[in-house]
Amino acid sequence: MSLYYVQKFLFELNRSEELQARYREDRSAVLDPYELTEEERAALIEPDIGLLFHFGVNGQILMHFAALHKIEWSDYLQAMRDGVERHGPVREGVYAVTGYEGVDAHSAELGQAPAPPGAAAERAGGQ
Amino acid sequence: MALVFAGVASHAPGITGRSDRADPEVRDRFYAAYHEMAAAMRRTEPDALIVVAAEHFANFFMNNMPSFAIGMADFYDGPIEDPEWLGIDRVRVPGDRDLSRRLIERVMHHSDVSYAEEWKFDHGIMVPLHFLTPDYDLPVVPANINCQGPPLTPLHRAWTFGESLRAAADAVPERIALVGTGGISHWPATPDSGKINERWDREFLDRWTRNDRSALLDYDDGAIYRDAGQGGFEIRTFVAVSGAAGGATGTVHFYAPIPIFAVGCTIATYDLAGPGGAQGPVGGQRTAGEVGS
Structure with a gap:
């Protein structure tokens, strides 16, 4: 696992x-200079946002990668949720830092009401 | 000559990029407060604007991450993001290399800061400038605090950085405006994007307006992450402005959660002319040989 190099590739991709x-x-050739596992290479080539x-x-890096692939904002958010559901925290x-159990669990933790239907679309407009 | 203006403002890209999707009534009051902040800043007749930002991997990465950085160039290009996505055209923003150098030299007396002769602005600076200097007619000195890639700059060092900026601003002949831009609570670019912890935000702003150093520094990153998201780490920029304000108290001119903008939108300023505001925290007097050498 080499999160640093995954993010470094995306950082450089976003800027250049x-x-x-x-x-x-x-897609494969540009990844060669980076110390990546096969799993990481595959995720970057697919691309598998989740x-x-x-x-x-980091989402500040990942959102630009999603935009590069013309993934709509709401689909980007959903892909991350699906990724956590499929692969774990x-x-x-x-x-x-504290794990991630999903939007509604997080809301409950903060003593806030679960996100109402349609909230995902609203979120889609924010960063 | 002096620090003549100090305030904080939000910078989320949705503020400009998704303006058509917000409640128009709240959005327009927010924009009006932003424009009034610009007018208030202009009334102080600044020669330059220092923006204390929390940039998002546009320039700085974990291969060489500075706790603090200050730009030292005659111009800065931005936004680095797609202009259409952000709703802000690509421009060349004026800087002032000579002023930057004199400020940096003085800041270094109290804070270890990296300097950067090349710096591309992301939304974290472009959104504030869009409202504060829409004609890009005021030289900007960008400053950055690492709020993104842990280990993060400790809060008390952010405070000291603000004090260092104040001492530097007071030591140069120019009139300096200072604006910090960041959070407060938000979960940008994650599945929780759009969530805002208003209660947490209002508590933080209470501490900020009172300029209560011990209360402002009484946060740890674990609790911030839990209650205010990773975007909450950006309170460092607000804390730096508190440190620069030298005991002045502040006013929140606007605060409202706008989920479509993914942040509790905030406009607040310190009253530098009020009690405590005129004090230079770590010595504001210029001494021979310290400037422009």
Whole structure:
């Protein structure tokens, strides 16, 4: 597991139009310089947003990667929720500090009402 | 000459990027408060604006992450994000390399700061500038506190950084405005995006307006993450402005959770002319040889 290199690739991809062009051309080749596990390579090539979130990729980095792949905001949020449901809590990084049990569990923890239907769409407008 | 203005404001990209999806009544009151902040800042006739930001991996990454950084360039380009997504056109924002250098030299007396001769602005600075200097006609000095990649800058160091900025601002001949921009509670770019802990925000703002140092520093990151999300780590920028305000008390001009903007939208300022506000916290007098050398 090498969250650092997963995030480093995405950080550099987000900043460089030239790297984005090469990524579009050959997703596998541009990953070679980075110390990645096969699982991480596959998630970056797919791309599997939910799995990347489960790895612990920071949302401030991941959201631009999703945008690069023209993934709509609400689909991006849902992909992260699905990833946590499928693979378990975020395993490393900022979001692993207290684990992540889902939006409604988090609301309950804060003494707040669960998100009403349609809230996901509303969230989709925010960052 | 002096720090002439100190305040804080929100910077979430939804503020400009998703403006059409917010409740127009609340949104317009927020925008009005932002514009009034700009007018209040202009009335102090600043020569330059320091923005204390919490940038989001646009320039700084975990390969070489500074606790503090200050820009030292004559211009800065932004936004780094897609202009259409953010609702802000790409521009070249004026800086002032010479002023930056003199400020940095003075800040270094009390805080270890990295300097950057190249810096691309992300939404964390572009959104505030969109409201505060929409014509980009005031030189900007960007400053950054690591609020993103742990280990994060400790809160008490953020306070000291603010004191260092104050001493530097008081030591240069220019009139300096200071704006911190960040949280408060929010869960940006995660499945919880849109959640806002209003109770937590109001408690924090109470501490901020009282400029209560011990209360402002009485947070730990575990509790912040639990109650205010990883976006809550950005209170460091607010705390730095408190440190710079030298005992001044503040006023919250606007606060309202706007879920579509994913943050409790905040506009607040310190009354630098009021009791306590004129005190330079760590010595505001310029001494020979310290500036422009």
